[in-house]
Structures are given as C-alpha cells and as structure tokens.
Amino acid sequence: MAVDGVSATGSTSALSGSRQTIAQNFDTFLSILTTQLKNQNPLDPLDTNQFTQQLVQFTGVEQQLKTNEFLEALLLNTQTSYRADAVSYIGKQVTASGETAELKDGGAYWAYNAEANVANATVTIKNAAGQVVYTETGSLNAGPGAFLWDGMGSDGSKKPDGVYTIEIKGTNLAGNTVKVSTSSVGVVTGVDFSGKEPMLIVGKNKVAISDVTDVRLVADAPKDPPPAGNPDEEEPEET
Numbered sequence: 001m002a003v004d005g006v007s008a009t010g011s012t013s014a015l016s017g018s019r020q021t022i023a024q025n026f027d028t029f030l031s032i033l034t035t036q037l038k039n040q041n042p043l044d045p046l047d048t049n050q051f052t053q054q055l056v057q058f059t060g061v062e063q064q065l066k067t068n069e070f071l072e073a074l075l076l077n078t079q080t081s082y083r084a085d086a087v088s089y090i091g092k093q094v095t096a097s098g099e100t101a102e103l104k105d106g107g108a109y110w111a112y113n114a115e116a117n118v119a120n121a122t123v124t125i126k127n128a129a130g131q132v133v134y135t136e137t138g139s140l141n142a143g144p145g146a147f148l149w150d151g152m153g154s155d156g157s158k159k160p161d162g163v164y165t166i167e168i169k170g171t172n173l174a175g176n177t178v179k180v181s182t183s184s185v186g187v188v189t190g191v192d193f194s195g196k197e198p199m200l201i202v203g204k205n206k207v208a209i210s211d212v213t214d215v216r217l218v219a220d221a222p223k224d225p226p227p228a229g230n231p232d233e234e235e236p237e238e239t
Helices: 009-038 048-087
Strands: 092-097 100-103 108-114 118-126 132-140 143-149 162-171 180-192 199-202 205-208 212-217
Touching (some): 092 199, 092 205, 100 108, 100 180, 108 162, 132 162, 162 180
Antiparallel strands (some): 092 180, 100 162, 108 180, 118 132, 180 199, 199 205
16 A cells, blocks of 8 residues: 655745745845945944844744744654554554454454452443443453453344443452453554544554554464453452
C-alpha cells in the first residue's frame, strides 16, 4: 500500500505570500528612507534611531517566517513517517489495551492480566447495545492470560457476530479487590487516517496506535488461545 506525501500547497503558498509581502514592504521602506535622506533638512535631520528600529523589526519578521517554514516542513515529514509506520501494522496481530473484541467465526478473544491471584472472578460480556449477554465466575492466576468466548450466551442462544465488550472483576481470598486489566487482540486489516491519530482497523474495531501494547507476525501468534475464565483446578494461593 503506497503512502502519498501530505500536501503542503496551502501552507507553502501562505508562507510564500507572506515573504513576498515582506520583501515588497522592505523595498518600499528602503525607497522611502533613501528619498527622505536625500531631501532631509540639514538643520533638522531625521531620527536615525527610529529607522534602525524598523530595520531590526523587518529582520525579525523575516527570521520568524523562515522558522515557521522549517517547522511546518518538519511537521509534514513527521506526519508522513507516522503514516508509513501505521501502514506497517497491516497484516500483523496486535494487542491493545481495551475491552472490545469482535465475535467472528465462532469466537471472540481477549487478553487479560491479573495483578494477583483472583479467588473469585466474574466475567461479564455485553453487546454493542450495552446488554449483558454472558456471565461466568471462576478463579484466575496472577499474571497474563486469555479468554476465548464461543459466542454462546448465558441464555443458551448463539449470539450474532459483532463487537462485544468484556469486564473482569475479582477479589482474593481475603475479599480485597484485585485489578484485572483487559486487552483486545486481532489482525490489522487497514488504517483510518481521517482523525488526528491513525486508527488501526481490527475487524470492526478501530484501535489507536498509542493503545497498542504488543505486535506479532501472524505466523508467530498463538494458533489456538486457551480459554480462560473457567475455574482453575487448584485454588490460587492467597496474596
């Protein structure tokens, strides 16, 4: 996928016009100054300090225009590089902090990370309308894990493909809350440049590059992520 450079016609034209105006005004200023110097009254000469100050002001404006031009060129180069970096994500599996995932081909996949062992965990999955479609309880070990939902709702019906959100809450054996963060996982199929920040298109989701925490080649990604959320066979140790 080719990435075209960002058009700078408007900015360049504005700066060019400003420089031309400054140059024209400066030429006019020198012409007037020369004429005044030629025709000044020897008994009441013109104040040269004022002319010197005006010359300094013209020079300062010219330098500022050049600085602005340099900064805009630098910004355009940065934007072009940012776009190229975003396109390089296409075809790769990314993990991004968040709660959403797409149910497709009979499964929706999330990654999670528990700060400590979770003795009592509750998994809640909602559809795009915010309605709870699935809940599950169990225990989780500390550290990273995966949750694979097969799309079957708690009511026993198969849920339609689409975007769903997950929430995992839990406590340890002492009843203290344990933080469990969640992430979405999927393959990038495109990039949306319509906003201020490029958004990676992952299925029906859009993920900000700043939220990406892991990038893998599809060949290196786990083929069959283990389902999580089911009660562990062994009770996790109290922390």
